Amino acid sequence: MLSNDPSIGHKIDKAKHYAEQPDRVSLKVIEADIHGDNGEHHVSFTYASGWQCPECTFFKLHGTCVHILTLQKVFNAMLPENQRFPLFDAETRKTSTRQN
Numbered sequence: 001m002l003s004n005d006p007s008i009g010h011k012i013d014k015a016k017h018y019a020e021q022p023d024r025v026s027l028k029v030i031e032a033d034i035h036g037d038n039g040e041h042h043v044s045f046t047y048a049s050g051w052q053c054p055e056c057t058f059f060k061l062h063g064t065c066v067h068i069l070t071l072q073k074v075f076n077a078m079l080p081e082n083q084r085f086p087l088f089d090a091e092t093r094k095t096s097t098r099q100n
């Protein structure tokens with residue numbers, strides 16, 4: 001079993017290191033239910049369709065909504081650059097400690 005393998009400690013340390021650098025992760029698809037104050041909203045993201053929040057009136061009018069913005073905030077660095085919300089992207093760049 002993997003948890004008994006002494007090499008797992010090194011893998012865990014490396015995973016912690018990677019997790020501190022979320023731009024190492026490139027999300028390709030997101031499916032999420034957002035538990036809003038006024039109900040449930042199903043949000044999806046794919047390269048083909050971009051962001052979708054089909055039951056949301058605000059999304060239909062504006063092409064974005066609080067539910068999409070929430071996921072853009074949570075996953076900012078893991079999203080393709082053209083699918084990020086610019087304000088959140090700027091905040092992430094300011095606080096990023098990654099050295100290149």
Ligand SMILES: [Zn+2]
Pocket residue numbers: 041053056059064065066067068
């Ligand atoms: Zn929405």
